[in-house]
Amino acid sequence: MLLYRTLISVLLDSELGRWSARGKAPVFWWRDDDARRPGPALNRLLRLSERFEAPLTLAVVPDGDIAALVAACATTPDVELAIHGFRHENRAPEGLPSGEVHDGDSLDEVTAELTAAIAAFAQAGLKPELFVPPWNNAHPTLNAALAHHGLAVSRYGQARAPEASPPRVDAHLDLMRWKPTARFRGGVRVLLRARRLLAERRLGGQWDQPIGLLTHHLDHDEPTWTFLEAFLSRITPVSRRGF
Numbered sequence: 545m546l547l548y549r550t551l552i553s554v555l556l557d558s559e560l561g562r563w564s565a566r567g568k569a570p571v572f573w574w575r576d577d578d579a580r581r582p583g584p585a586l587n588r589l590l591r592l593s594e595r596f597e598a599p600l601t602l603a604v605v606p607d608g609d610i611a612a613l614v615a616a617c618a619t620t621p622d623v624e625l626a627i628h629g630f631r632h633e634n635r636a637p638e639g640l641p642s643g644e645v646h647d648g649d650s651l652d653e654v655t656a657e658l659t660a661a662i663a664a665f666a667q668a669g670l671k672p673e674l675f676v677p678p679w680n681n682a683h684p685t686l687n688a689a690l691a692h693h694g695l696a697v698s699r700y701g702q703a704r705a706p707e708a709s710p711p712r713v714d715a716h717l718d719l720m721r722w723k724p725t726a727r728f729r730g731g732v733r734v735l736l737r738a739r740r741l742l743a744e745r746r747l748g749g750q751w752d753q754p755i756g757l758l759t760h761h762l763d764h765d766e767p768t769w770t771f772l773e774a775f776l777s778r779i780t781p782v783s784r785r786g787f
C-alpha cells in the first residue's frame with residue numbers, strides 16, 4: 545500500500561500539480577465488469593466504493609441474479625448497474641475478435657436480446673442507461689439496437705462522445721493484464737498510462753473529458769486490490785450519471 549502510494553506521488557503529482565495550477569481537477573469515473581451475483585469479491589469492491597465515497601458503475605451480465613446484486617449494493621451510496629452483454633458469450637466466427645454480436649445477426653434478433661436484458665433489469669426494479677459490450681466489441685447492429693432503446697455505450701479507450709448514436713463514455717485505465725492469464729498490470733504501467741491520459745487532456749484543453757478506471761473484481765489478485773485502494777485514496781471518481 546505504502547509502495548503504491550509512493551509510486552502514485554512520484555508518477556502523478558507533477559501532472560496533477562499542473563492541473564491544480566490551472567484551477568482544474570481531472571474527471572475520473574469507475575467501471576467494474578462481469579458481476580453476476582454477490583460474493584466476497586463484490587463485497588470487498590463495494591466496501592472500497594463506500595470508504596472512498598467513490599461512485600461505481602457495475603457492469604452486470606443479465607443472466608445472473610440481478611435482484612441479489614441490487615440487494616447487495618443497496619447500502620453502498622452510489623452504485624449504478626449497467627448491462628454487460630446478453631450472456632457474455634463469445635459468438636465470433638473463427639479468427640475474428642471476440643464478441644457477442646456478429647455479422648450474421650439481424651437487427652431484430654439483437655433488439656430482441658437487448659429487450660430481454662432490459663426486462664431482466666426491470667424485474668429487479670432497474671431502468672438501465674448504459675450498455676457495456678463484452679470484449680468491448682460494439683458491432684454496428686448492436687449499436688443500432690442500443691440507439692433504438694436509448695442506451696449509451698461504454699467500451700475502452702476512446703474519448704467521450706455524448707452526441708454520438710449511441711452516446712459513448714469509455715473506460716481507459718484497465719488495472720489488469722489478460723494474457724496469458726489475468727493479473728495486475730503493474731503500478732508503473734497503470735500510472736504511466738494515467739499520466740499520459742491526463743497530459744493529453746490538459747494539452748488539448750479537454751479538462752472535462754473523463755478518464756474511466758476499469759476493474760474486474762472477480763479477477764483481482766492481491767496487488768490489484770492493494771493498488772486500487774491506494775489509487776482511490778488519491779483520485780476522486782465522480783458518478784457517470786453526473787456527466
Ligand SMILES: [Zn+2]
Nearest residue numbers: 577578678679
Ligand atoms: Zn466482461
